[in-house]
Amino acid sequence: MKKKFKLEDLDCANCAQKMEDAIKKIDGVTDASVNFMMQKMTIEADDDKFDEIMDQVRETISKVEPDCRIIM
Amino acid sequence: MGSLTKKQKNTFLRIIVTFVLLAGLIVCEHLGVFGELPWWALTLIFLVPYAIIGYDIVIKAVKNIARGQVFDENFLMLVATVAAFCIGEYSEAAAVMLFYQVGELFQSYAVGKARRSITDLMDIVPEYANIEWDGEIKQVDPDDVEVGDIIVIKPGERIPLDAVVTAGESMIDTAALTGESVPRRAAPGTELVSGCINVSGTLKAQVTKAFEDSTVTRILELVENASSKKAHVENFITRFAKVYTPAVTAGAVLLAVIPPLFDGNWGEWIARACTFLVISCPCALVISVPLGFFGGIGAASRAGVLVKGGNYLEAVSKLDTIVFDKTGTLTKGEFRVNDIRPAGCTKEELLETAALAECFSDHPIAVSVREAYGKSVDPARVANSGETAGHGVTAEVEGRQVLLGNMKLMRANGITAEPLDCAGTVIYAAADGAYLGAIVISDGIKDGSAEAIKALKAAGAKRTVMLTGDRKPEAEAVGAQLGIDEVYPELLPVDKVNAVEKLLSEGGRLAFAGDGINDAPVLARADVGIAMGSMGSDAAIEAADIVIMDDDLRKIPTVMRIASKTMRIVRENIVFALAVKAIVLVLGALGIANMWLAVFADVGVAVIAILNSMRTLRTK
Secondary structure, eight states, rough: OOEEEEEEOOOHHHHHHHHHHHTSSSSEEEEOOOOOOOOEEEEEOOOOTTTHHHHHHHHHHHOOOOEEEEEE | OOTTHHHHHHHHHHHHHHHHHHHHHHHHHHHHHTTTHHHHHHHHHHHHHHHHHHHHHHHHHHHHTTOOSSHHHHHHHHHHHHHHHHHHHHHHHHHHHHOOOOHHHHHHHHHHHHHHHHHHOHHHHOEEEEEEEEEEEEEGGGGGGOOOOEEETTTOOOSSSSSEEEEEEEEEEOOHOOOOSSOEEEEETTTTTTTTTSSSSSSEEEEOSOGSSSSHHHHHHHHHHTSSSSHHHHHHHHHHEEEEEEHHHHHHHHHHHHHHHHHHHHHHHHHHHHHHTTTTTHHHHHHHHHHHHHHHHHHHHHHEEEEEOOHHHHHHHHHEEEEIIIIIEEEEEEEEEEEEEEESOOOOOHHHHHHHTTTTTSSHHHHHHHHHHHSSOOOGGEEEEETTTTTTTEEEETTTEEEEHHHHHHHHOOOOOOOOOSSSEEEEETTTTTTEEEEEEEEOTTTTTHHHHHHHHHTTTTTEEESSOOOHHHHHHHHHHHTTTEOOOOOOOHHHHHHHHHHHHOOSSEEEEESSOOOOHHHHHHSSSEEEEETOHHHHHHHEEEEESOOOOOHHHHHHHHHHHHHHHHHHHHHHHHHHHHHOOOOOOTOSSOOOOOOHHIIIIIHHHHHHHHHGGGOO
């Protein structure tokens, strides 16, 4: 399943890259991209574990950039 | 300030409070109010504004250290300011943090603004679709509309999905997609492209594509993904950024440790090292360079040109050879029969035989022959028809073996035909080995083609080349009329790839412009593949690197101008940022630059570079 999310307060291009790298390493994520310019994140992951994976993604994001939030 | 996010408003408030507090404290310091206080009391006093303005940075820095991310700008700011406290520069420590935050806020605001002005350009997403259901009109999410549904588009509304008009007449404004300001007419049978605006009348239309496959969705995806295809400069900056911070930090450590071993003046050298740490973030480059490319891509999409990535914009700025496919690119691609020269039969007979032989072909020439014939052709009269690319067609028409094609086809079949030397495509016809005559077909040059070629030269293209399957006289006539430097005539589709390969081997950057129908391999082979007039054509959008949404060749010089301006701005930013940082680093090491100047070199330069990058958006 592939899903797109909007991000708020993603302020640094460097952090976007760091987030992307970290999210790609999460187990079950096939592909991920964090687009700094569009403030968007695309995640491709296993269907059945998607919610679980999203929790981990949220955690990863707040680790890299505590202010950044995912708008559902 | 209405457009600030919650976080930005919060930072803004903290900046004001800190500014007032710090200004008061500095005045007190100068009036000698704190004259007799011990160092720890002064530290505590200045820690108040420092904590208000910098608590989030301190928290982030500590968290990052815990995870081993030492070269993080938050951490470096923390080290720099803590060091400033240690050497007794209390007001500087708090002020540096304050100005750092001001810069960060301004930077985030500028990026947000740039981002918004780009996304506004791309504001082509329809919010709803009117669907007709049991005679009632309902507003639904475009995502929920299915192929085959009938949608109603009222005047002023955006066309939500690709559809075909079933009832009503109107004018359609395609400006958001093509940059073309003249509205197009729509009547029953017209294909509507999603994202365009219905101007005058109410239309009913049958949906042909689901929302996710509709033009509007595909275009948006293309533009959004464009920032992931990075130009060399962007990759260079990413690599540079990785080296820069550790290098400057190492420089700071050396500066703080080595010289004092000789002169013992620890405080002074630590202060100088702090200025290094403040300049150690490559933010100006990391943000402004991608932003510049993004702005360039945005400006191009406003002009009705999709650029699939920063790398292609970079390539376009360096183009020196532009290769065109003739038919459908330089010319209209609409063939008309101009002359009929029978030999031993009447004009009507010749045309009828030709129309019958061509009745299964979709080639533009075949279509024009059938059009000229005017009457409907009965396919039952034709058997065993076949097409040889670059030669013509063969068919059995009412038992007669008919050949229809160029001179090569005639010669290959041992038919003597007198070659006609006139402008246009000549097709020769023969039946049962006897020559029947020739039909001359020509294709009109597109409006603005000659102008586009001239503008390309002005924009920096050194060499223009035309590839065509046409005969030499026709090809050269068109080439001369347009002012094209080189003409490669009589090419089969395979030869076009070879011709481009040969031109590529001669060096320089090469772009190929074609309509994307038969030339996908060439589009892919060229440094930059430009597809023309492909509003809605999947094949062309897939194969090309740059898609010109309407048919206008003059958009190619426009893209070249946008590309050159983008590259110039990106280079300006790189040179400016590096130069300022280098100068401040040197001055800092010599003890001439203080922390204030270092903060300017860090965030001030970033803000200036961002503002400069935003100029790419305004390229016409």
